[in-house]
Every structure is written in C-alpha cells, then in structure tokens.
Amino acid sequence: MVVYIVKRLFGMIPMLLAVTVVAFLLMHAAPGDAWDALINPSIKDVDQLRQVQAAAAGWNDPLWHQYVRWLGLFVQGQWGYSFAHHVPVWQLVGPAWLNSALLACCTEALTLVIGVPLGLWQAYRAHSWWDHVWGGVSVVVYALPFYVVALVLLDALAFHSHWLPAQGAVGTGPGAGSLGDRLRHALLPAISLALVNSAVYSRYVRDAVLAASARDYVRTARAKGLRERTVYVRHVLRTGLSPLITQLGLDLGALAGGLVVAEGLFSYPGLGLLLLDAVHSRDSNVILAVTVVTSSAVLIGNLLADVLYAWADPRVRTAGRESQWPVNAR
Amino acid sequence: MTARAEEVPLLRVRGLATWFVEVGRVTRAVNGVDLTVWPGQVVGLVGESGSGKSVTALSILRLVPPPGRVVAGEVWLQGCDLLRLPERALRAIRGRDIGYIAQDPLAALNPVLTVGAQVAEVLRRHLRATRRQAWLRALELLEQAGLAPASALARAYPHQLSGGQRQRVLWALALACRPPLLLADEPTTALDATLQADLLARLQDWQRQTGSGVLLITHDLAVVAAVADVVAVMYAGQLVEWAAVEQLGLAPLHPYSQQLWQAAAHLYGGVAQAAKPAVTAAGAVAADEGGAAADGCRFAPRCPYVLPRCVEQPPPWREVQRGHWVRCALV
Numbered sequence: 309m310v311v312y313i314v315k316r317l318f319g320m321i322p323m324l325l326a327v328t329v330v331a332f333l334l335m336h337a338a339p340g341d342a343w344d345a346l347i348n349p350s351i352k353d354v355d356q357l358r359q360v361q362a363a364a365a366g367w368n369d370p371l372w373h374q375y376v377r378w379l380g381l382f383v384q385g386q387w388g389y390s391f392a393h394h395v396p397v398w399q400l401v402g403p404a405w406l407n408s409a410l411l412a413c414c415t416e417a418l419t420l421v422i423g424v425p426l427g428l429w430q431a432y433r434a435h436s437w438w439d440h441v442w443g444g445v446s447v448v449v450y451a452l453p454f455y456v457v458a459l460v461l462l463d464a465l466a467f468h469s470h471w472l473p474a475q476g477a478v479g480t481g482p483g484a485g486s487l488g489d490r491l492r493h494a495l496l497p498a499i500s501l502a503l504v505n506s507a508v509y510s511r512y513v514r515d516a517v518l519a520a521s522a523r524d525y526v527r528t529a530r531a532k533g534l535r536e537r538t539v540y541v542r543h544v545l546r547t548g549l550s551p552l553i554t555q556l557g558l559d560l561g562a563l564a565g566g567l568v569v570a571e572g573l574f575s576y577p578g579l580g581l582l583l584l585d586a587v588h589s590r591d592s593n594v595i596l597a598v599t600v601v602t603s604s605a606v607l608i609g610n611l612l613a614d615v616l617y618a619w620a621d622p623r624v625r626t627a628g629r630e631s632q633w634p635v636n637a638r
Numbered sequence: 639m640t641a642r643a644e645e646v647p648l649l650r651v652r653g654l655a656t657w658f659v660e661v662g663r664v665t666r667a668v669n670g671v672d673l674t675v676w677p678g679q680v681v682g683l684v685g686e687s688g689s690g691k692s693v694t695a696l697s698i699l700r701l702v703p704p705p706g707r708v709v710a711g712e713v714w715l716q717g718c719d720l721l722r723l724p725e726r727a728l729r730a731i732r733g734r735d736i737g738y739i740a741q742d743p744l745a746a747l748n749p750v751l752t753v754g755a756q757v758a759e760v761l762r763r764h765l766r767a768t769r770r771q772a773w774l775r776a777l778e779l780l781e782q783a784g785l786a787p788a789s790a791l792a793r794a795y796p797h798q799l800s801g802g803q804r805q806r807v808l809w810a811l812a813l814a815c816r817p818p819l820l821l822a823d824e825p826t827t828a829l830d831a832t833l834q835a836d837l838l839a840r841l842q843d844w845q846r847q848t849g850s851g852v853l854l855i856t857h858d859l860a861v862v863a864a865v866a867d868v869v870a871v872m873y874a875g876q877l878v879e880w881a882a883v884e885q886l887g888l889a890p891l892h893p894y895s896q897q898l899w900q901a902a903a904h905l906y907g908g909v910a911q912a913a914k915p916a917v918t919a920a921g922a923v924a925a926d927e928g929g930a931a932a933d934g935c936r937f938a939p940r941c942p943y944v945l946p947r948c949v950e951q952p953p954p955w956r957e958v959q960r961g962h963w964v965r966c967a968l969v
Binding site: 522523524525527528529530531532533534535538542543546547550620621622623 | 696699701703729730731732733734736738740741742745746747748749750751756759760763764795797808811
C-alpha cells in the first residue's frame with residue numbers, strides 16, 4: 309500500500325506540470341497584466357515606466373523561458389511576491405488554504421451528519437409517503453442554484469436572527485481568531501454547501517442501501533438467522549456504503565481546493581476568494597500558486613478516495629494478489 | 639406418504655402458495671405444494687427453470703423477496719408452523735434448525751468478509767460460541783467440507799477462491815449448526831463431475847451421521863438418482879408427481895416426468911441412443927398468471943396426450959400406488 313501511495317504521488321507530478329502550463333498560457337493569452345491592473349494609465353511617461361519594469365521583471369523574455377524560471381523558483385519554495393498586496397505569495401495562500409480546509413471539513417462533516425441518516429431512513433422506509441416527500445425535497449434542493457440556497461440562509465441565519473456572522477473568517481473583539489470563532493464563521497457557508505451536498509448523499513445512500521439489501525449474500529445472512537441489526541450493519545451497510553467513501557474523498561479534495569462561488573457569496577477568505585481577487589488584479593504569482601494548491605488538493609482527494617476504497621473493499625485491496633491462495637478446483 | 643407410524647415427519651408443507659403480486663399482474667410461482675421430508679430422507683425436487691423450486695425453498699424460510707408473498711399454506715417443522723411464527727422466533731430457527739445452501743456461491747457470499755468469518759458468524763449466533771471458539775470450529779467445518787488447507791483459505795475473501803471452493807464454504811456454513819433440515823438449492827450445479835461426486839458423497843456421509851432430512855433442489859436427474867430417496871417433480875408451481883426414486887426411475891407416470899426422463903436418458907444414454915431424436919417438452923414453461931388457463935392442467939398446452947377434460951378442470955392429486963402420487967387425469 310505504501311508503495312502504491314508513493315507511486316501515485318509521483319504520478320501527480322506530470323499532471324501538476326500540465327496544469328501549471330495551461331494556467332500560465334491562459335494567463336498570458338488574457339489581455340492585460342499586473343502592471344495594467346496596478347498603474348494609473350494617465351500618469352506621465354507610463355509607457356517608459358512600463359518598459360523599465362518589464363525589462364527588470366523579465367517580461368520580454370520568451371514565454372517558455374519565463375515559465376521555466378517561475379517553475380525553478382517555485383519548486384525551491386520561492387513563490388514570489390504578490391503584485392497587488394506586496395507580500396510574499398505564501399503569506400496569502402497559507403491562511404487562505406487553512407480557511408478553505410476548515411470550511412471543507414465542516415461542510416463534509418455536516419453533509420455526512422445530514423445526508424447519511426436521511427438516506428438510511430429513506431431506505432428503511434422505502435416507497436413510503438415520507439420517502440417520496442424527502443426524495444422530492446432533495447431533488448428540489450439539488451436543482452436550486454446554489455446562490456439561492458445561500459442567500460436564503462444568509463438572510464435567515466445572519467441578517468434576521470444574527471445567530472451567525474454573515475461574512476469573513478474571523479471576528480473582532482475578544483476571542484477573535486480562536487478555533488471556536490473560526491468555526492462560527494465557517495458555519496454559514498458550510499451549512500449552505502452541506503444542504504446541497506446532502507441532497508446528493510441521501511439519495512445515494514438510499515439507493516445504495518436498497519441495492520445492497522437485495523443482494524444474495526444478504527439473503528444468506530438472513531438464512532443464517534442473524535438479527536436484523538447484524539444483517540444491516542455487517543452485510544448491507546458494509547458493502548452498500550463503501551462507494552460513498554469514494555465520493556467523500558473526491559468531495560473533500562474539491563472543497564479543500566477552495567470554492568469560488570461559495571466563498572465569494574459569503575466573503576469567506578479562502579482560496580476561492582483569493583483566486584477571484586488575484587484574477588481581478590492579474591496577480592500572476594498568486595494565480596499560479598493557488599492553481600497548484602487547488603489542483604494538488606483535488607489530486608490528493610482522489611488518491612484518498614482510492615486508498616479508502618481499497619481499505620473498505622478487499623476485492624480492490626487484494627487485486628493482483630490472488631496467486632497468494634492456492635487456486636485449486638477441489 | 640411413506641408409512642412410518644412411529645415417527646413424526648421432519649418437515650410437512652401443506653398447500654403452500656407464493657404469489658408475486660405486482661400492479662396489474664399476479665404470478666403464482668408456487669401454487670398449492672404439499673410435501674413431506676422424513677428424518678434421514680433426501681427428497682429431490684426437480685423441474686425446469688421457473689417451475690417454482692427455489693421459491694418453494696425460500697417460502698419455507700420465509701425469505702421470498704418482495705413483491706413475492708406467501709399467501710397460503712402451512713410449513714410444519716418440529717411442531718411449529720413456520721409461516722405463523724413471529725419473526726424473532728423464526729430467526730432462531732433459521733441457520734440452527736434449517737441450513738440453506740443458496741444457488742450462486744459467488745453472489746451468496748459477502749464479498750467484504752473473509753469466508754472463515756462468514757462461517758464463524760452463524761456459530762456465534764446460534765451456539766453462543768466465543769470469537770475464538772467459533773473461528774476454530776469454522777476451520778474444522780471448512781476442513782470437513784473439503785476446503786484445504788482450511789487455516790489459510792479461511793482468511794481468503796470469496797473472490798479469491800475458485801467456484802468449487804466457494805461452494806464448499808456455502809456447505810460449511812449451512813451445516814455449521816448441524817441442522818436437522820437442509821434446503822439445498824442446486825448445490826452442485828456448475829461444478830465439474832468429480833467435484834460434484836465428492837460433494838454428494840460428503841452430503842451422504844453427513845446425512846448418515848446426523849440423520850438429517852434434505853430437500854435437494856436440482857434439475858439434474860443424475861444427481862437425484864445418486865442421492866435422493868424420493869423424487870418430487872414440479873411443474874408451473876405445482877407438484878405433478880411424487881414417488882420413491884426407484885419407482886419413478888422405472889415408470890414415471892406423469893407425461894411431463896416421462897419427457898424429463900426420456901430427455902435425460904437421451905443425454906446420458908451415449909452414442910447408441912444418439913440417433914433417436916430426443917423427446918422434449920415443446921414450448922416453454924407457462925408462468926401461471928391466472929385467467930382462464932388456470933382452471934385446467936398446467937401442462938395441457940405441452941402435453942402430447944391432452945384431452946378436452948384436461949383443459950376444463952384441474953387434474954386430481956391422487957395416490958396411484960402406495961407412496962406414488964400423480965397429478966394427471968389420465969393416470
């Protein structure tokens with residue numbers, strides 16, 4: 309397993325390189341650069357100033373040259389400076405990533421807490437009146453644009469009731485920046501995301517459990533005289549829910565990479581908001597750094613999904629090791 | 639049916655009917671089956687696919703999948719009518735008093751548990767064994783079922799074993815609690831001949847030692863001839879003939895049984911008979927979905943000797959000789 313993980317980690321390198329190449333090219337294909345975003349175009353000698361700056365920053369070199377230079381520094385840990393904020397890039401990306409990761413964990417936890425029991429219950433009461441009602445509700449919630457769900461919650465939980473802060477990741481006053489304070493700020497975006505995601509999860513869990521209950525080995529388990537609880541826990545859920553683990557890994561990776569819309573709506577300073585800001589100011593070093601972090605999160609999430617799935621399902625775990633057992637028709 | 643005044647039958651099924659009720663459509667998979675299994679007896683239940691053999695076994699266990707439902711009948715085992723027992727009491731009987739060998743061994747075993755754990759599970763449920771005791775006993779049972787080396791293979795998952803090995807695991811877990819009744823649904827299908835012979839020999843050994851009764855579902859008449867005492871022929875949800883294996887083997891009376899036996903004789907008869915065309919039941923088994931056809935004999939559409947009265951009224955279930963029952967108006 310360790311060998312497999314190391315192999316997969318090395319396999320990510322070409323993918324990350326491809327992502328940075330594409331990001332780099334797209335950035336240069338778009339009109340304008342950090343200079344245009346920063347400078348007042350009506351000042352005197354603007355063109356001359358730009359020439360000096362471009363020569364100093366190496367912007368006149370061939371593109372591939374610029375890319376290789378950026379890459380060389382990046383892998384050494386020198387992520388450069390932000391043109392817009394005049395601080396090292398990692399000072400922006402680090403805290404933003406922490407915020408996004410916290411939001412991802414909260415969202416995933418809430419999604420599981422809401423979605424899985426709801427799905428289990430729907431499966432338990434399959435084809436009942438309640439099952440149909442919840443099935444309908446979850447379709448509606450999923451079909452609604454995310455910003456509608458988010459704005460309704462924002463209005464209800466922040467503006468009217470003042471239960472939760474409406475924006476930001478840390479508050480003011482005593483206790484600001486503590487874990488509790490950060491969790492409180494992450495809660496509103498997390499609830500909105502979790503509502504939408506749990507619509508998917510509950511549907512998934514319901515169908516997976518129903519499909520697993522109809523399997524022959526569940527009948528074997530009942531024919532053994534096992535109690536219903538044992539039948540469900542050991543035979544139905546164990547097999548029915550293992551694909552959910554894959555979904556969990558994928559979602560965790562995608563969430564930890566930051567969410568542009570959700571973070572934008574709640575002004576939550578995660579990677580998504582940072583990226584949005586960097587794109588507006590053509591802040592190339594920040595854009596590239598966020599791209600690398602986001603892609604890494606997604607790739608690691610995928611790896612996590614595969615590793616967890618292998619842990620849950622021996623058919624995957626032992627693939628290619630059949631020869632360990634004497635395969636003998638007798 | 640065999641007179642054994644001093645004994646009580648192990649399993650008595652009376653008027654069993656299991657229907658699959660869907661919107662606008664009722665399929666009577668089992669429709670009035672009577673059968674008796676005595677201790678130490680092997681009853682072979684034969685018939686073509688779709689005749690209701692497997693559903694009969696599942697009905698006895700009350701494990702018919704929805705939308706199927708047992709709509710009538712009695713299933714007496716050790717003084718209890720299983721169909722009227724509370725679910726909780728029935729769970730104590732399943733696995734302990736009735737062993738069940740399901741059809742497809744790969745599908746019937748849980749893919750994420752080791753086969754040893756799946757055998758140990760039934761021991762822990764019924765024999766109050768500790769984890770360790772159950773595991774050691776499971777190893778013995780697997781060994782007895784012919785899985786060797788059991789200590790290594792018990793830690794394997796079903797997908798790592800061959801078809802024959804999986805079948806042995808199913809046998810081990812069905813026999814784990816030494817149940818007085820074994821329901822075996824096609825337990826040797828899809829196995830090669832030597833393997834089949836080995837498993838059947840083990841079945842007979844086990845049965846001789848424990849005096850258990852077996853309901854053996856198969857479509858292989860050679861298997862029936864080898865191990866069964868009594869043969870029950872099933873067609874379209876009903877028994878059409880019931881007799882001792884020697885009786886039926888010599889002179890099947892129901893036209894369907896005759897065709898079944900002739901087809902088998904043709905198959906096993908070798909080159910000498912190969913020139914003779916096989917007599918097969920033309921057409922497919924008609925699933926009984928009610929309506930006008932339900933009145934007469936189910937086999938009438940395929941019967942070579944069909945008479946007008948066969949279509950008009952149901953044929954009687956009659957004992958034509960001692961212990962030989964037939965459902966045919968012509969016999």
